[in-house]
Amino acid sequence: MKNKIIQNTAFTLIALTMLATLFFLASIIYFAAARGLPALSWEFITEVPRNGMTEGGVAPAIAGTFYLTMGAVLFAFPLGVACAVYLQEYSPKGYIVNIIRMGINNLAGVPSVVFGLFGLAVFVKFFGFGVSILSGSLTLGILILPGIISASQEALMAVPLSFREASLAMGATQWQTIRGITLPAALPGILTGLIISIGRAAGETAPILFTAATLYRKGYPTSIFSEVMALPYHIYALMSEGVNPQKQTAIAYGCALILIVLVGLMSSLAIIIRNKYRSVYGH
Amino acid sequence: MNSFKEKLIKRLFCITAYASLLFLAGIMFVLFKESLKALEEVSLPAFLLGREWYPTDTPPEFGALSLFAGSLSVSFIAVLVCVPLGLGSALYLHEIASERQRKILKPVVEILSGVPSIIFGFFGLVVFAPLLQEMFDLPVGQCLLTAAIILGVMTIPTITSLSEDALGFVPRSFKEASYALGADRWQTLRRVTIPAAASGIITSIIMGIGRLMGETMIVLMVAGGAAVIPDSLFSPVRPMTSTIAAEMGEAAQGTLHFSVLFEIGLLLFIITFILNVISELISRRYRLKLGQGR
Numbered sequence: 242m243k244n245k246i247i248q249n250t251a252f253t254l255i256a257l258t259m260l261a262t263l264f265f266l267a268s269i270i271y272f273a274a275a276r277g278l279p280a281l282s283w284e285f286i287t288e289v290p291r292n293g294m295t296e297g298g299v300a301p302a303i304a305g306t307f308y309l310t311m312g313a314v315l316f317a318f319p320l321g322v323a324c325a326v327y328l329q330e331y332s333p334k335g336y337i338v339n340i341i342r343m344g345i346n347n348l349a350g351v352p353s354v355v356f357g358l359f360g361l362a363v364f365v366k367f368f369g370f371g372v373s374i375l376s377g378s379l380t381l382g383i384l385i386l387p388g389i390i391s392a393s394q395e396a397l398m399a400v401p402l403s404f405r406e407a408s409l410a411m412g413a414t415q416w417q418t419i420r421g422i423t424l425p426a427a428l429p430g431i432l433t434g435l436i437i438s439i440g441r442a443a444g445e446t447a448p449i450l451f452t453a454a455t456l457y458r459k460g461y462p463t464s465i466f467s468e469v470m471a472l473p474y475h476i477y478a479l480m481s482e483g484v485n486p487q488k489q490t491a492i493a494y495g496c497a498l499i500l501i502v503l504v505g506l507m508s509s510l511a512i513i514i515r516n517k518y519r520s521v522y523g524h
Numbered sequence: 525m526n527s528f529k530e531k532l533i534k535r536l537f538c539i540t541a542y543a544s545l546l547f548l549a550g551i552m553f554v555l556f557k558e559s560l561k562a563l564e565e566v567s568l569p570a571f572l573l574g575r576e577w578y579p580t581d582t583p584p585e586f587g588a589l590s591l592f593a594g595s596l597s598v599s600f601i602a603v604l605v606c607v608p609l610g611l612g613s614a615l616y617l618h619e620i621a622s623e624r625q626r627k628i629l630k631p632v633v634e635i636l637s638g639v640p641s642i643i644f645g646f647f648g649l650v651v652f653a654p655l656l657q658e659m660f661d662l663p664v665g666q667c668l669l670t671a672a673i674i675l676g677v678m679t680i681p682t683i684t685s686l687s688e689d690a691l692g693f694v695p696r697s698f699k700e701a702s703y704a705l706g707a708d709r710w711q712t713l714r715r716v717t718i719p720a721a722a723s724g725i726i727t728s729i730i731m732g733i734g735r736l737m738g739e740t741m742i743v744l745m746v747a748g749g750a751a752v753i754p755d756s757l758f759s760p761v762r763p764m765t766s767t768i769a770a771e772m773g774e775a776a777q778g779t780l781h782f783s784v785l786f787e788i789g790l791l792l793f794i795i796t797f798i799l800n801v802i803s804e805l806i807s808r809r810y811r812l813k814l815g816q817g818r
Contacts (some may be wrong), residue, residue, distance in 0.1 A: 248710035252620055258612025259621075259629075262684070265609075265677045266636045269647050320540050327537035343804060344545040350731070350800040351551060353795065354765045358772075358789045362554045366777060385546050390544065414526060416533045428549025437638065444640025447740035447765070451772050473642040477741065480649055490650060497646050501639060508635040 270501070277498025280491050286499070294457060295488040296478060299496055301461055304470065305374075306443050306468030309453060312378025313442045315386055318435055320382075321389030322424075325431075328390075329397040330419055349387035353447040356384045360452040375465040377453020384448055385438040392434020396427035429518035435513045440507035444500060446473040456482060472500050555793055562586070564613025565780055571787065577751035577762075579771060580783045586784045588791070593753045594761035595792075597742060598672050599758070606736075607729055610683025614725075617684070618691040619713055630688075645745035648674035653746055662758055664748065669757040671747035675736055683732045683770030690724025691717060707769035717750040723806050730803040734796045740765040764788050 282495075288298035332338045360380030370376040400423050408418040424431075446454075454474035462469045479493040562571070566586045574587020617629055652674060653665030694717050700711040718725070748760020749770065762770075768785050775781040 244708055244711070248708050251710045252715075255612050255615045256620060258724050259616035262609050262613045262680050263629075263632075265680070266632075267640075268651075269639070269643065270649060272651055272714070273643070320543055323537050323540035324543060327534075327541040331534050331537055332541070341545055342539055343801075344548045346798060346804055347800045348544050348548050348551075350734050350738075351548075352734075352740070352765060352796055354738065354740040354768050355551065355555070355789050355793050355796075357557075358768065358786060359551045359554050362558050362786070363550065383785050386544060386547070414530050416530055440638050444638075444642065446640070446642045447769060450769055471642055473741075476642050476646050477745065480646065480745065493646060493650075497643055501643055504638050504640060505635055508632070508638045512631045512634060 242463075243509065249478065273494070273498045276491075277494040280495030281498065285495055288501055289460060290457065294483055295485045299470075299472070299492065299499075301477040302470040302472045303349075303498065303499065304461055305454075305471040306473070308374050308470055309377050309381060309449065309468060310439055312374060312465070313381035314439060316379055316382035317386045317438070319391055321386050321434075322376075322431060324386075324390050324395050325393030325397060326419060326424070329394050330415070330423060330486045344356060345387045345390050348383075349391070353384060353445055355449050356380050357448040359383070360448060365452055370524045371466060372451070372453060372455065372467045372468045374453060377449045377469070377471075380448045380452045381442045381445060384445065385442050388438050388441065389434050390432060392437065393427070396430025396434070398421060399430060400426045417472050429514050433515045433518075436507050436511040437516070438486070440504040440511075443507075444473055444504050446471075446477060449474060454478075461503075472496050472503075529733050551793065555786055555790040557810050559783055561780060561783035562787040563803045566784065566787075571784070575753060577767075579775075579784065584781065586735065586780075588764070588784075588788060590751045590753045591762055591764045591767050591788065592791070593670075594743075594747070594751070595737055595763040595765070597668055597754050598675060598747060598761060598763055599733060600764065601668065601672035602676035602679065602736050603729070603733060605673055606679040606683055606732060609676075610680040610728075610732070611725065613680065613684045614687035614691060615713065615718075617688050619709065619717075631686050633681045637685060641678060641739055642741045644674050645680045645742040648742060648746035660758065664760065666746050666748040666760060667758045669755050670762045671743050671761070671763075674746055675739055675746055678739070679732045679735055682735060683728050686728030686731060687721070690721040690728060693724060694720040715747075723809060727803040727807045730799050730806070734799040734803075737799070738765060738792065738796055740769050744769050764792050768792075 250444045285298045286303060287300050289301055290299065291297035328338060357380065360376055360383075362412065364376035364379050365372055370379075404422050404426055405418055408422045409415070413421065449471055453469055454471050455468035456478045457470065476493045476496045479489040479496070483489050571586055572592075573589055574585065575589050576585035576587045576699070577590055578585040587647060613633070617633075619624055621704050648670055649666070653670050655665070656667075656670050657665030658660065691812050698716050698720055699712055702716045732773055743761075743763045744766040747763060747766060749766065750760040751762040751767070754757065754761050768788055771781070775785055
């Protein structure tokens, strides 16, 4: 009897922590929706800011986030997948591979502002790309690289060994096996990782603070060497600069809602693809 | 011919594998190189133990102790928020939730772990800080407690997913053995499952701390920004990350201030690097213990 009471108490406490977690996180979504929706309109997502960012839309910031994210993916995705292929398909297990693995794990734990410092010193100053889409994309690319590698590696690991054996037994070379069998089979898992990385890159602020972002520019970026506005940075800028806090906060709510929806859609898509793919191999 | 092509392809892939190491080494090198000026001109004890942070005064003072204290205090209190809630939620998902609840809650937790930190910072600023200010009748709502709670809430999903994975790795036979001996579910959870998953759980907490120490936007927006050693929960603080983010814009390249900011970055990198290595070592031992050699 006593044990029963202890168990019930403990389980109630555990359930309460779950409720608290959901409450905190639900309240964020609630505020984003309740205060963000009134700011949203067709004009808001298609027009440029006017009157010192107190009116008009945030289209250049949306475009900027799109360019930065695309650039990061173009850089990190091929590199990350190739690295995963080497580690999973080619590499003999050993000392060097362990060091590479540790390197990847450590890179994943580096604070985002430190990536910003690296990007500032290397891309902005040393290579002379300036504060630009290119510098920001490369910085974000390095930031998402470890995630892409791990996701791709896991996807390759999940491909049954028999697939590779069957291909090799047919006389295919190792590269033919990877290109024709292993990579296609691992594709859904790799895509899942890619989509999650896109969400991550779109939401990061600290790495682009000194490498790409600008408070305001007239019109859209014209080349990869242009500075850009970006959604996450725009939220920060609206809250820390300017002279009309009330109007700016309303716009920031709109940006926050767009960003949450964008990232939420990405994660949901990734989860849907993964669930579908799990049922294929029966994991 | 064919085998030549095969070898070439393998080489190419091999090079890409070193990219992460190259970037990691590059980050270390750049941080160190850019900090050289600061390392030469500001003595290490004055930097690490000095409490005065007046980077733009003449002569400037670069004592980073209050910045370090800011990072440490914010992270410590955030841990008090995210570990109980994150771990409790993981236990709920693992032990109590029905299959249907799990199917909904797990993706929800995962989606929430992807919410960008700027969003949390923004809500901290516009919703939570004013609330706290009113509740405790404070002069400003942006302070240590605000930043710590928001940071803690942000980190809950990270701790939950990683701990839940760790609990899931515990072999079923452990639990069955415990039930067979007559233990109830709570006794089994407390005496068998949690201890068996302990190293995985600890790894998740250490990774959470690394994330807390390195988080920038939240502390930049809601920590208050005063470079003092906090003496209460309501003191404004200026953690290392927000100092870099706030001051890099105004520090011209080549100045001592610029270099000192990189030195703070270096310090931050060393701290998170050590945390990463510790969690790596623990998780490796843990895999061996549960007989998962991979």
